[in-house]
Amino acid sequence: MASQTWFVTGASGGIGRVVTEQLLERGDRVAATARRPETLAGLADRHGDRLWTAAVDVTDTQALNDTVDRAFADLGRIGVVVSNAGRGAVGAAEEMTVASIDEQIALNMTAPIHLLRRVLPHFRAQGGGRFIQVSTMGAQISTPGxxxxxxxxxxxxGFFESVIGEVEPFGVGITLVEPGSVRTAFGAHLDVAPAMPEYAQGPAGRIRAYLDSVDNLTGQAPGDPRKVAAAIIASADVAPAPRRLALGSDAYQAMRTALTGRLAELEAGRRTAATTDF
Ligand SMILES: NC(=O)c1ccc[n+]([C@@H]2O[C@H](COP(=O)([O-])OP(=O)(O)OC[C@H]3O[C@@H](n4cnc5c(N)ncnc54)[C@H](OP(=O)(O)O)[C@@H]3O)[C@@H](O)[C@H]2O)c1
Known part of the structure; x- marks a missing residue:
C-alpha cells in the first residue's frame, strides 16, 4: 500500500515502539506520542521529519485532545490511529487501591474512548480512517487476581464493538487487537497491589507468588513483539477492517477455551432463560 501517516500512543517502548520503528523503516510517516518524548530522540535522528512527536499522558484528556488536533493540523490526512498505551494491574479485588482501580479504567478504557471520540470528526472530514485498539486476550478470558x-x-x-456499527457508514474501520503474552516490559511495568494475607494461599496469591519468582512476567513470553507489530500494521490493509485480530497461539487457545465454555454455560441456561418470557 502507498505510504501513509499513522498516529500511535505509548510509542516509548514495547509494542507501540516497534510499530513506530517498523512504519518509519518502511517509509511511512508517524505521529508518535509518549509520556517521555525524549525516548523517541534516536528515531528522530534517523527518520527526520517523517517522525512527528508529542508528549502526552493519555489519561490527561485535554492534553490528548489537543495532541490529536495538532497532529491532524500539522500532518493533514492521518490514515491509521493505533491506540496502544496501556498497563496491567495485579491484585485481588479487595487488595486493589482506589488509585490503581482508577488508573486501570482511565488508562485502558476511558483514554481510548476519548481518543476515538476526538479522532472521529477528523476521520469523517477526510472521508474515513482506521482505528486500531490494542486490547488483549484478557478481554475474552479472565484469571483471578x-x-x-x-x-x-x-x-x-464493549465500547468499540458497539461503535463499529456507528462509524462504518463514514468509512471508519475499527479493529480490536487481542495479543497473547508478548515479550515486552509489560510484566515489569505491572502495578502490583499490596498483598493481604487472607488471599495468600488462594488463586490470586498464587499469581503473586509466580510474579515474585520471575523478573518480568512477559520477559520470556511466547509472543514476538516484532511479529505482533507487523501483524498490526498489516491489518490496516485488510478491507473491511477485521473486528478482532487474535495474535499468538496462546491467545487463540485461551480465547477458544473461554468462548466454548461461555457458549456451554449459555446452552445450560437455555430452558431457564425461556421461563421468563410472557
Ligand atoms: N505484552 C503483553 O503480554 C501484552 C499482551 C496483551 C496486550 N498487551 C497490550 O499491549 C499494549 C502495549 O503494552 P506493551 O506490552 O508494549 O507494554 P510496555 O512495554 O509496558 O509498553 C506500554 C506503553 O504504554 C505507555 N503508557 C503507559 N501508561 C501511559 C500513559 N498514562 N500515557 C501514555 N502512555 C502510557 C508506556 O509509556 P511509558 O514508557 O511512559 O511508561 C509504554 O510506551 C497495552 O495496551 C497492553 O495492555 C500487552
Missing part, C-alpha cells in the same frame, strides 16, 4: 485489568479491557471492547 487481575480483575481490574480484565474489567478495563472487557469494557473497552
Amino acid at each position: 487481575a480483575g481490574m485489568y480484565h474489567a478495563s479491557k472487557w469494557g473497552v471492547e
